[in-house]
Amino acid sequence: MTTCFLASDGLASWLAKSAQTRRVLAPHKEGKAVLFREWKEGDPAPELAKSTISPKGAIIPACETLVKYQITKDPENLSKRSLALAAPTEATPTVLFGCRSCDARGLVALDTPYLKGKFKDPYYAARREATLIVTRTCDSPTHTCFCTWVGGGPASPEGSDVLMTTVDGGYVLESVTDKGEAFLKESGLPDGADKMDEARKTRTEAAKKVPARPDLSKAPERLKARFNDMAFWVAQTSKCLSCGACTYMCPTCQCFNISDEGDASSEQGGRRLRSWDYCMSPMFTREASGHNPRMAKAQRMRNRVSHKYWYSTETIEDGRFSCTGCGRCVAQCPVSLDIREIVQKAIEE
Ligand code: SF4
Ligand code: SF4
Structure with missing residues (x-):
């Protein structure tokens, strides 16, 4: 493991060095929101606040082109056409700087549907491989x-390549993976081992600020038992507006929609898009026949909560x-609405 020290007033120049060879995504304040945006040399040092929306968009953009198509007609024989397809799966080398441990752990959860199923998603795989994650441990x-209720913590290293902890006068950077190790070695920063005691103390104090952890070990079995208890789900969901804010913000929500869009400049071309969708929408499960297996919002909330606290325990390998x-x-x-309250009520006998 490599440990380095980065002085607070050296943060911008250190990022500028990274930005010479990679795209740097960092938290940026826009109005009341903190969003991940590309950071370039000359910009002010990034916000170190937790982002309003999770940074999963660095790996799964809110909207991306999966395939471009172009149909060409033979001028000698107009009934004869050829189709050209292009699938842009290359990924830009990126540093995702300043996410939190809960966000980096979110990517570990997303790896299961996108990388570990029968089919590996090439778009996700390329971006995951090309992205180096520097996580700011949460103070x-x-x-x-x-985070401590669900196996994480303010300084959980899972999903991160480098952990960055605030200490007096700057930050301690520690490598977590080989990718992070190589990144720190090329950074030219001085050794930070003598700051580690202070960094550990900061983390211990941060963990104490997280509300006390209840026992959630029975959540999967209790949610299973509650599956047909619609009175319970209706009671938990009556206030819900089906707005989807909960899912768009979430570092582990993974639903998407596919749509085709013609190219305005060419009647014969276009692209296939993948866009974030949300299971709290009444449209999400509506089938072509018009049938909708999750017509009621109580059914949709049951799916969202059960997916996170029951189904995933059977699909994610650990x-x-x-x-x-x-x-x-x-x-x-x-x-x-508070998912913590819903899960804890579901666990009650
Ligand atoms: S639970 Fe989600 S979908 Fe329902 S109102 Fe709250 S944020 Fe919107
Ligand atoms: S369900 Fe809520 S608390 Fe859990 S990861 Fe998603 S947004 Fe965060």
Whole structure:
């Protein structure tokens, strides 16, 4: 493991060095929101606040082109056409700087559907491989954070290549993976081993700020038992607006839609798009016949909560929840629905 020290006033120049060879994505304040944006040399040092939306868009863009197509007609024989397809799967080398441990753990959960199933998603795989993740260990968990309830913590290293912890006068950077090790070795930063005690203390203090952890080990079996208890689900969901904010913010939500769009400049060309979708939408499961297996919002909430606290424990190889306790869905729900309360009520006998 390599440990380095980065002085606070050297952050921008250190990122500028990285930006010479890679795209740097960093948190940026826009109005009241903190969003991941490309950082370039000359920009002010990035915000170190937790982003409003998770940075999963670095790996799964909110909208991306999967395939471009072009149909060409033979001028000698107009009924004869040829089709050219192009699938742009190359990924830009990227540093994802300043996400939180809950966000990096979110990518570990996303690896299961995108990389470990029968088919490997080449778009996701290329971006995952090309992205180096520098996680800022969290020193200020809020009342909506609950990473320790679900196997994480403010300084959990899972999913990160480098961990960055605030200490007096700057940051300690520690490599977690070989990719992170190589990155720090090429950074030219001085050794930071003598700052590690201070970094550990910061992390211990941060973990104490997360609300006390309840026992969630029975969540999968209790949610299974509650599956047909529609009175329970209706009661938990009555306030929900089906707005989808909870899913768009989430570092582990993975639903998408596919649509085709013609090229405005060519009647014969176009592209196939993949865009984020959300299982809280009544349209998400509507079938071509018009039948909808999740017509009621109570059914959709049951699916969302069960996916995170039951189904994922059977699909992700180490049996983890696919909720990282980032708390964004709690903080951003316009009607204050709280997934922590729903799971704990489901666990009650
Ligand atoms: S379900 Fe909520 S708390 Fe859990 S990872 Fe998603 S947004 Fe964060
Ligand atoms: S953010 Fe709240 S209101 Fe909107 S879909 Fe999610 S639970 Fe429902």
